[in-house]
Amino acid sequence: MRGALGGPRVLLRRLREVMAEPVSAQERLDKVVVLIAANMVAEVCSVYVLRVDGTLELYATEGLKREAVHQTVLRQDEGLVGLVASEAQPVNLSEAQTHPAFSYRPETGEEIYHSFLGVPILRAGNTLGVLVVQNRARRTYSEEEEEALQTTAMVLAEMIASGELLSIAKPGAEPAIRPRLHLTGQALSDGIALGHVVLHEPRVTVKDVIADDVPKELKRLDEAIATLRADLDLMLERGEVADGGEHRDVLDAYRMFAHDKGWLRRLREAVMTGLTAEAGVERVQSDNRARMLRVTDPYLRDRLHDLDDLGNRLMRQLMGQDHAPPREQLPDSAILVARSMGPAALLDYDRRKLRGLILEEGGPNSHVAIVARALGIAAVGEIENISGLVDPGDAVIVDGATGDIHIRPPSDIESAYSERVKLRARRQAQYRALRDKPCVTKDGESIALMINAGLLVDLPHLSETGAGGIGLFRTELQFMIATEMPRISEQLALYRAVLDSAGDRPVTFRTLDIGGDKVLPYMRAEVEENPALGWRAIRLGLDRPGLMRSQIRALLQAAASRELKVMFPMVATVAEFDEAKGMIERELTSLRRRRHKLPDRVEVGVMVEVPSLLFQLDELMPKVDFLSVGSNDLAQFLYASDRGNRRVADRFDPISAPMLRALKMIAEKARAAGKPVALCGELASKPIGALALVGLGYRALSLTPSALGPVKAMLLELDAKKAEAAVVPLLETASPSPNIRERLESFAASEGLPL
Numbered sequence: 001m002r003g004a005l006g007g008p009r010v011l012l013r014r015l016r017e018v019m020a021e022p023v024s025a026q027e028r029l030d031k032v033v034v035l036i037a038a039n040m041v042a043e044v045c046s047v048y049v050l051r052v053d054g055t056l057e058l059y060a061t062e063g064l065k066r067e068a069v070h071q072t073v074l075r076q077d078e079g080l081v082g083l084v085a086s087e088a089q090p091v092n093l094s095e096a097q098t099h100p101a102f103s104y105r106p107e108t109g110e111e112i113y114h115s116f117l118g119v120p121i122l123r124a125g126n127t128l129g130v131l132v133v134q135n136r137a138r139r140t141y142s143e144e145e146e147e148a149l150q151t152t153a154m155v156l157a158e159m160i161a162s163g164e165l166l167s168i169a170k171p172g173a174e175p176a177i178r179p180r181l182h183l184t185g186q187a188l189s190d191g192i193a194l195g196h197v198v199l200h201e202p203r204v205t206v207k208d209v210i211a212d213d214v215p216k217e218l219k220r221l222d223e224a225i226a227t228l229r230a231d232l233d234l235m236l237e238r239g240e241v242a243d244g245g246e247h248r249d250v251l252d253a254y255r256m257f258a259h260d261k262g263w264l265r266r267l268r269e270a271v272m273t274g275l276t277a278e279a280g281v282e283r284v285q286s287d288n289r290a291r292m293l294r295v296t297d298p299y300l301r302d303r304l305h306d307l308d309d310l311g312n313r314l315m316r317q318l319m320g321q322d323h324a325p326p327r328e329q330l331p332d333s334a335i336l337v338a339r340s341m342g343p344a345a346l347l348d349y350d351r352r353k354l355r356g357l358i359l360e361e362g363g364p365n366s367h368v369a370i371v372a373r374a375l376g377i378a379a380v381g382e383i384e385n386i387s388g389l390v391d392p393g394d395a396v397i398v399d400g401a402t403g404d405i406h407i408r409p410p411s412d413i414e415s416a417y418s419e420r421v422k423l424r425a426r427r428q429a430q431y432r433a434l435r436d437k438p439c440v441t442k443d444g445e446s447i448a449l450m451i452n453a454g455l456l457v458d459l460p461h462l463s464e465t466g467a468g469g470i471g472l473f474r475t476e477l478q479f480m481i482a483t484e485m486p487r488i489s490e491q492l493a494l495y496r497a498v499l500d501s502a503g504d505r506p507v508t509f510r511t512l513d514i515g516g517d518k519v520l521p522y523m524r525a526e527v528e529e530n531p532a533l534g535w536r537a538i539r540l541g542l543d544r545p546g547l548m549r550s551q552i553r554a555l556l557q558a559a560a561s562r563e564l565k566v567m568f569p570m571v572a573t574v575a576e577f578d579e580a581k582g583m584i585e586r587e588l589t590s591l592r593r594r595r596h597k598l599p600d601r602v603e604v605g606v607m608v609e610v611p612s613l614l615f616q617l618d619e620l621m622p623k624v625d626f627l628s629v630g631s632n633d634l635a636q637f638l639y640a641s642d643r644g645n646r647r648v649a650d651r652f653d654p655i656s657a658p659m660l661r662a663l664k665m666i667a668e669k670a671r672a673a674g675k676p677v678a679l680c681g682e683l684a685s686k687p688i689g690a691l692a693l694v695g696l697g698y699r700a701l702s703l704t705p706s707a708l709g710p711v712k713a714m715l716l717e718l719d720a721k722k723a724e725a726a727v728v729p730l731l732e733t734a735s736p737s738p739n740i741r742e743r744l745e746s747f748a749a750s751e752g753l754p755l
């Protein structure tokens with residue numbers, strides 16, 4: 001390193017001596033800044049520490065006025081120091097005073113220094129403070145000097161994280177080692193959970209930062225990399241999927257990075273500055289994480305995440321740690337925290353102890369979100385750097401309804417949430433009391449309430465909710481959470497288990513609805529411009545009949561001597577329905593020929609979710625045994641508004657004239673044709689939606705299991721005729737009401753309906 005006396009290795013060795021001295025925290029810090037200033041040939045070296053109130057306090061300085069220590073406090077966005085902290089990256093300037101972010105604090109006597117180099121003090125991606133060197137001369141600090149200062153900052157990070165500075169901190173303005181945080185992400189699964197953090201992939205924290213023997217550390221690094229590469233090769237060779245459902249693409253990316261010369265060079269350089277091998281890996285990872293925060297391109301971000309994962313693997317390799325979390329030691333009320341996670345990994349945890357889930361990634365349609373909903377675990381996704389922000393055992397609250405999370409919450413927030421949990425529990429008890437009551441409106445209309453399901457873990461909901469059956473069994477979920485294509489025997493076993501546990505209650509199976517956003521990790525998907533409008537569901541089933549035929553066979557065999565109800569998703573034309581139904585008939589004939597036991601009755605239905613079907617209902621009715629409206633997709637296609645895109649998903653209200661008119665037409669035509677019709681989209685899972693649907697003539701609804709109680713409580717108080725009188729005129733007038741939802745809400749209020 002040019003300009004530095006003895007280079008970073010010497011500095012690190014000296015720092016280690018200082019760290020071991022039996023002196024007070026302040027004395028230690030004072031010695032540290034003197035050492036760094038001397039080593040870097042800087043006139044100033046200062047340490048600013050980030051406090052719990054979000055400000056940066058000057059904790060030690062060599063060169064600035066000593067009176068400023070513990071007096072100068074900057075906002076996190078104030079001055080160049082604030083810039084380093086908020087951007088979590090170095091700022092290197094030969095003339096600091098002309099920089100727009102420069103802010104002058106007279107008590108420091110800073111005005112005589114022109115060049116400035118500040119680096120963030122980072123630990124596991126969190127900024128703990130800022131380390132600064134300054135010189136009078138207008139000089140440019142070299143890249144090596146910048147690197148060396150970052151390495152030195154790691155030692156300070158360990159010192160701050162150890163809690164040593166708490167002894168010299170002002171009460172209420174302690175270092176923000178473990179700050180309270182309130183963050184908002186994407187609500188994935190409803191529910192409120194209070195509990196303690198369990199890291200899905202335990203973070204490796206490096207304790208020994210400074211190397212005793214650099215060549216030895218380099219050798220350790222090389223060996224760990226070689227083992228890492230060999231492990232990856234083996235996994236790829238065996239076609240094995242790694243933890244968390246990582247699939248081949250990810251492993252391929254890992255292997256590519258594991259051989260990336262730039263990455264390897266940076267690792268070796270970090271170790272050569274005098275760090276231990278693991279501290280070197282962490283050092284390079286810090287840079288990578290800082291980059292990750294700045295990159296907005298989703299593909300690049302994914303790759304940087306892959307690189308971060310690879311760094312974690314390497315670190316575990318170096319520290320001899322297995323990456324399997326100790327599942328048997330799960331505390332009661334565990335809140336699982338992960339960057340990303342496969343559905344199978346979630347199912348591996350003890351359900352009884354798991355309360356909540358927080359993910360760095362994961363949209364509402366991610367497989368893990370689907371499983372969390374099925375398990376009734378409150379979940380929130382898209383919380384940036386969550387695994388870096390928490391420590392195992394931290395208290396945390398997950399609000400799966402709003403997407404809020406509170407880390408280390410203050411006691412008033414905690415008690416407010418505890419109250420809400422109690423309130424919910426009381427409501428659940430009230431709903432449970434309604435379980436065995438027939439669902440009949442005040443004016444005597446029976447409404448069939450069923451549940452949506454798709455996994456074995458959903459089946460207990462049938463008896464818990466007292467539902468009349470399963471109105472939508474999403475068969476693709478078994479495929480989505482598997483790591484390889486489920487064999488026909490596995491499909492058969494699932495369908496049989498479903499029918500067994502449903503007993504006399506009807507189950508409507510939907511054939512595979514894959515493609516679009518429902519990707520199977522083991523099936524190479526074509527990249528499509530518009531996957532929601534692409535090669536999916538019945539389209540894929542008809543073009544690749546092998547898969548659908550074997551599914552139909554499994555369904556027919558599972559329902560031997562019982563009734564089977566099957567429906568097809570995403571049907572856009574009558575011809576598609578004919579073709580699909582023809583496949584069922586052919587399979588029936590083939591099974592009959594081979595003397596298999598057949599179902600007593602097979603009913604074949606259609607999902608109404610593509611708007612083109614609205615204009616083919618007359619031709620369709622005579623051919624189908626029943627209809628089920630998929631209001632999620634129907635609304636998506638009717639309004640041309642991607643249901644998974646947060647920017648537009650809530651832009652159009654399904655409780656509005658165009659959608660309700662379409663729904664009314666379907667109900668009327670079905671009634672005229674004498675065909676049963678149900679609605680199985682999310683609309684039915686909200687009391688206000690169910691109210692509108694009953695008003696439009698729907699008498700069968702299939703809901704998310706947790707919605708059954710609230711919807712039933714509302715229906716028991718409802719007069720169906722009055723609901724019809726409330727909703728239909730809003731659609732029939734020449735100028736339909738622009739605010740149907742509000743009108744229905746006031747109707748509900750005047751009727752005293754619980755919404």
Ligand code: PEP
Nearest residue numbers: 609630631632633680681
């Ligand atoms: C729907 O589209 O409304 C539906 C029930 O199907 P899915 O949500 O599985 O697409």
Ligand code: MG
Nearest residue numbers: 609630632633
């Ligand atoms: Mg659908």
